[in-house]
Amino acid sequence: MLSIRHLKTYFRIPAGVSRAVDGVSLDIGPGEVMGVVGESGCGKSVMALSILGLLPRPPAFFAGGEILFHNQDLLKLPPDALRQVRGNQISMIFQEPMTALNPVFTVGDQLMEAFRAHRNLARSEALERSIEMLAKVGVPAPERRVREYPYQLSGGMRQRVMIAMALACRPVLLLADEPTTALDVSIQAQILELMMELKSELNTAILLITHDLSVVAEITRRVAVMYTGKIMEEAPTLDLFDAPLHPYTRGLLTSIPRADASFEIESLTEIKGVVPSVVALPPGCHFEPRCPEAIDICGAQAPALEEARPGHRVACWRAAHA
Numbered sequence: 082m083l084s085i086r087h088l089k090t091y092f093r094i095p096a097g098v099s100r101a102v103d104g105v106s107l108d109i110g111p112g113e114v115m116g117v118v119g120e121s122g123c124g125k126s127v128m129a130l131s132i133l134g135l136l137p138r139p140p141a142f143f144a145g146g147e148i149l150f151h152n153q154d155l156l157k158l159p160p161d162a163l164r165q166v167r168g169n170q171i172s173m174i175f176q177e178p179m180t181a182l183n184p185v186f187t188v189g190d191q192l193m194e195a196f197r198a199h200r201n202l203a204r205s206e207a208l209e210r211s212i213e214m215l216a217k218v219g220v221p222a223p224e225r226r227v228r229e230y231p232y233q234l235s236g237g238m239r240q241r242v243m244i245a246m247a248l249a250c251r252p253v254l255l256l257a258d259e260p261t262t263a264l265d266v267s268i269q270a271q272i273l274e275l276m277m278e279l280k281s282e283l284n285t286a287i288l289l290i291t292h293d294l295s296v297v298a299e300i301t302r303r304v305a306v307m308y309t310g311k312i313m314e315e316a317p318t319l320d321l322f323d324a325p326l327h328p329y330t331r332g333l334l335t336s337i338p339r340a341d342a343s344f345e346i347e348s349l350t351e352i353k354g355v356v357p358s359v360v361a362l363p364p365g366c367h368f369e370p371r372c373p374e375a376i377d378i379c380g381a382q383a384p385a386l387e388e389a390r391p392g393h394r395v396a397c398w399r400a401a402h403a
Contacts, residue, residue, distance in 0.1 A: 082286060083109040083132070083171075083254055088146035090124075090131045093139055097360040101127040103310035104146070106386070109254065114280065114287045116297040116318065118333070119307035120356055125290040126176065128307075129256045131156075133173055134163045150254075169199040172247035173256040178239035182231040188215075188242050189227035195249040214245040218275055237268040244275065251283050258290045273300055294337055298322060306330050309359060309367040312386055316393040326389055326400040328374045366398070374399050 090102035102124045109115055117125050130136050132148055132155065148155040150171065155163065175181035183191060192211035196202045202210065208227065215223035218241040231239055240260065247255055257276065261269040277300055280287055289301060297304050298318060305315040306329065314327040325331045332352040354371035357363055363370055369379040378398050386396040 082111050082151065083107075083288075084149040085128070085132075086147045086149065088128065088131060088148060089144040090127055090136065090141060091144045092141050094360065096358075099359045100310050100362065101359060102131060105307075105310070105312055107305060107312070107315075109286050109288055111253065112280070112284045112286055113303065114277075114289065114301050116289045116291065116301035116304040117307060118292060118294060118297055118304060120292065122356060122359075123307040124310040125307055126258050129173060129258055129288065129290055132256060133167050133171060134158075134160075135167075135173075165199070168195050168247075168252075169250045170252055171254045171256065172250070172252040174240075174243050174247050174258060174260045176259040176262055178236070178243045179231060181243060182239060184231055187228055187230055188234070192227070192242070192246055192249060195246060199250045210249070211245075214249055215242070217279075218242075218245045218248075219271070220245070237271070240268075240272055241275070244272070244279070248279055248283065248285070252285060255280075255285050255287045256290070257287055259292075260289070261291075261293065261296060269296075276300070294333065306333070309357060309362060311367065311396065312394075313368065313397070314393075314395045315386070316390075316395075320390070320393055326393065326395040327368075327397045328372050328399075329368050366396070 085105055085107040088102055088105045089100070092099040092101055105128055119125055127136070134155065143156055150166065155166065158166070189208060189211050192214060193204065193207035196207040196210050212223045212227050215226055220226050220238060220241050226234070234242065260276065261272050273296065276287065279285065289297070291297060301318050303316070304318050304321050306313045306327065308329050314321065314325065314330045321330065322334065325334060335350040336352065338349060352371055357367060357370065363380070365380045365382050366372070366384055369375045372379065376399060384396045384398045386394050389395045389400055
């Protein structure tokens with residue numbers, strides 16, 4: 082359904098050219114739930130914003146690649162045609178609902194906009210559909226909430242409003258950018274359960290962008306690990322957790338807090354070093370300066386993302402030679 086091919090999304094900044102997304106290739110099938118994980122700044126959100134054409138140009142520009150949605154390259158669509166896709170066939174749950182929602186419009190006004198823009202509904206019918214959507218995502222007293230402003234809602238309620246807006250037109254693909262960030266654990270569980278229920282009901286594919294590996298393990302079927310704008314590893318979720326091939330993936334998994342038999346937190350394992358600047362990336366594998374398993378070729382030549390096992394791709398010289 083969606084096929085990203087060698088996408089390169091760069092930014093021109095005073096320090097040079099920032100290679101935020103640097104040659105990413107991904108495929109997402111109908112009804113699939115795929116996770117994208119990695120440290121902050123690795124390019125996850127920029128990739129999602131590239132799909133919907135929401136990056137300001139300039140400073141952003143596409144240096145190569147294509148984003149095929151039902152065999153149509155979104156990067157080549159004129160603005161009017163892309164607006165017909167955005168919010169209609171492909172929707173997005175943004176990272177921070179308080180900043181994503183407009184504070185000077187009511188929840189109902191913002192929900193109705195999707196129905197009026199993409200379904201040509203009259204205001205009264207759009208309002209009725211908006212109340213239905215709020216009820217569907219578990220917002221209590223939707224007839225009252227639809228007339229309230231974002232600041233009057235809790236963080237969990239605002240996130241439910243964002244999900245209602247994203248699913249208003251029954252999209253075939255949902256981009257969920259950190260949908261549970263800044264929510265307490267009980268609300269996180271409710272939001273994830275809600276997303277999976279709606280996914281089952283509408284058969285919507287979900288691209289889940291997160292740094293929370295526990296969320297990935299719970300709801301995704303496949304996961305890609307990003308680092309400095311590149312995919313380091315991609316595999317079925319169980320395969321990735323059981324037998325990761327890339328040293329960076331293993332570093333992420335071992336850095337998860339764990340409790341021993343007495344319920345005391347074990348000492349954390351850190352990934353040594355710092356993430357390099359995307360305007361001054363090292364030659365060869367970008368992870369080589371931090372990698373405890375690097376060999377000579379790692380610092381000289383970047384490995385390609387290749388299939389090491391059926392359905393399991395990795396960009397690592399040592400994994401390729403294993």
